[in-house]
Amino acid sequence: MSERVAIVTGAGRGIGRAIALELARRAISLCLAARTAEELEQTRSLSGLTPQRSLVVAVDLTRAEGPQELVEAAMNHFQRIDVVINNAGWAPGRKLLVDCSEAELDRMVALNLRAPIALTRIVAREMIRLGRGGAIVNIASTAARKVPAKEAIYAATKAGLIAFTRASFAELRSYGIRLAVVVPGLVDTSLIPPNRALDRSRMLAPQSVAAAVMHVLDAPQSACPLEITLEPQYEPVRSGVSR
Ligand SMILES: NC(=O)c1ccc[n+]([C@@H]2O[C@H](COP(=O)([O-])OP(=O)(O)OC[C@H]3O[C@@H](n4cnc5c(N)ncnc54)[C@H](OP(=O)(O)O)[C@@H]3O)[C@@H](O)[C@H]2O)c1
Numbered sequence: 001m002s003e004r005v006a007i008v009t010g011a012g013r014g015i016g017r018a019i020a021l022e023l024a025r026r027a028i029s030l031c032l033a034a035r036t037a038e039e040l041e042q043t044r045s046l047s048g049l050t051p052q053r054s055l056v057v058a059v060d061l062t063r064a065e066g067p068q069e070l071v072e073a074a075m076n077h078f079q080r081i082d083v084v085i086n087n088a089g090w091a092p093g094r095k096l097l098v099d100c101s102e103a104e105l106d107r108m109v110a111l112n113l114r115a116p117i118a119l120t121r122i123v124a125r126e127m128i129r130l131g132r133g134g135a136i137v138n139i140a141s142t143a144a145r146k147v148p149a150k151e152a153i154y155a156a157t158k159a160g161l162i163a164f165t166r167a168s169f170a171e172l173r174s175y176g177i178r179l180a181v182v183v184p185g186l187v188d189t190s191l192i193p194p195n196r197a198l199d200r201s202r203m204l205a206p207q208s209v210a211a212a213v214m215h216v217l218d219a220p221q222s223a224c225p226l227e228i229t230l231e232p233q234y235e236p237v238r239s240g241v242s243r
Contacts, residue, residue, distance in 0.1 A: 003053065005078040007031040007070065009061060009119070010088030012039030014189030015139060018206035019085050019213050021047055026214070029053040031074040031081075034088060035060050061088055062110035067118040071126065080130060084123050085213060086116035086138040086161075093193055094150035094243060105153055112157035117164055124172055133176025137213050138165050142185045142229065158183075162227070169226055180216040183229040184209050186236050197243040202236035 006023050010016035011032035017039075020030055024047035032040045037058040044054045055077045059066045074081055089112045092104045120136050127134040143151045144158035162181050169179035186192060188203040212228045219225050237243065 003027060003029050004082040005029045005031065005074065005080050006083035006085060007033060007074055007081060007119070007123070008085045008087060009033045009070075009115070011043050012036050013043075014191060015184075015187060015206045015209045016085070016087040017043045017046075018210040019087060022207070022210040022214055023083070023085075024049050024054075026217075028083065029078060031055045031057060031070070031078065033057045033059050033061070033070050061115040061119075062107055064114075064118075067115055067122055070119065071122045075126065080132075081123055081126055082132065082134050083217065084119060084134075084136045086119060086136070088115065089139065089141075089158075089191075091151065091154040091191070096150055097152045100153060108153050108157050112154070113160045113164075116161060120164075120168055124168070124175075124177060127172075127177050128175050133178070135178040135180070135217055136168075136172075137216050138162075138179075138181045139209070140165075140181050140183045142183055142231065144183065145229070166226065169224065173224065176221070178216065178219075178224050180225055181227050182209060182212045182216070183227065184212075185231045195243060197238050197241040199236050199238060202232050202234045204230060204232050 006028050008016050008020045011020045012034040020043050032043055034040055037056055040056040044056055057070055057073045059070050116138050138161050140158040140161045143155040144162055147155050165179050165181035184204055186203045188200050212230055216225050
């Protein structure tokens with residue numbers, strides 16, 4: 001199979017689904033990963049890709065073995081991986097640090113930080129072995145830059161992901177492996193629960209984040225857009241209404 005192959009984590013809905021559909025439009029074969037197979041099947045169906053050119057992998061990426069299982073499934077089906085989008089992420093809504101449970105702490109660190117690091121480590125070995133270069137795009141958050149109250153753990157995991165992207169770029173660039181991190185502000189997905197302080201029509205669309213990812217893939221081979229920050233053009237947080 002000669003077409004390029006992308007792994008997209010969190011591809012069942014929201015930003016991950018938008019990225020997957022845009023990749024499919026560019027004739028890139030897809031390995032779609034998340035826990036909920038039904039949502040992944042919906043993404044696959046919307047992509048219009050044949051079963052030969054798309055693979056659904058139901059995997060919990062908070063499990064230490066999750067990233068390895070995902071890569072094995074992709075390699076068994078496609079025999080190559082050209083692109084990885086580390087998109088799956090989670091936060092328990094806005095919550096004071098002292099009110100966060102141990103389970104919430106572990107889940108955020110495991111999913112938002114450990115899983116993308118592990119997946120990058122495993123896939124980079126394959127990309128180096130195959131010798132064709134590749135691209136790994138991580139989805140962080142402006143929470144990492146604003147270090148907001150009630151998002152301390154989430155902000156820390158996303159700041160870690162930005163640091164990891166930059167450091168792994170320094171290690172992998174010479175193999176023709178492109179590393180990039182997209183840093184969005186508020187995006188209108190189910191991760192952000194209904195809140196009267198938010199004007200959802202002003203939030204970023206998942207498709208806008210997908211467009212930033214495509215910009216990374218489309219850039220000239222000699223230029224890597226290492227970090228892209230996306231803010232909604234108009235402020236979505238209503239002034240005077242507490243969140
Ligand atoms: N929405 C925003 O305002 C915003 C802003 C900046 C950055 N981001 C980041 O963008 C990324 C996507 O967010 P989103 O807004 O699209 O969220 P979403 O709509 O909640 O989608 C999250 C995706 O991740 C998957 N996922 C969750 N837990 C998982 C696990 N343990 N193992 C494997 N997959 C898992 C979900 O599927 P299952 O539940 O089926 O596993 C789903 O497909 C996240 O990294 C988020 O931090 C979001």
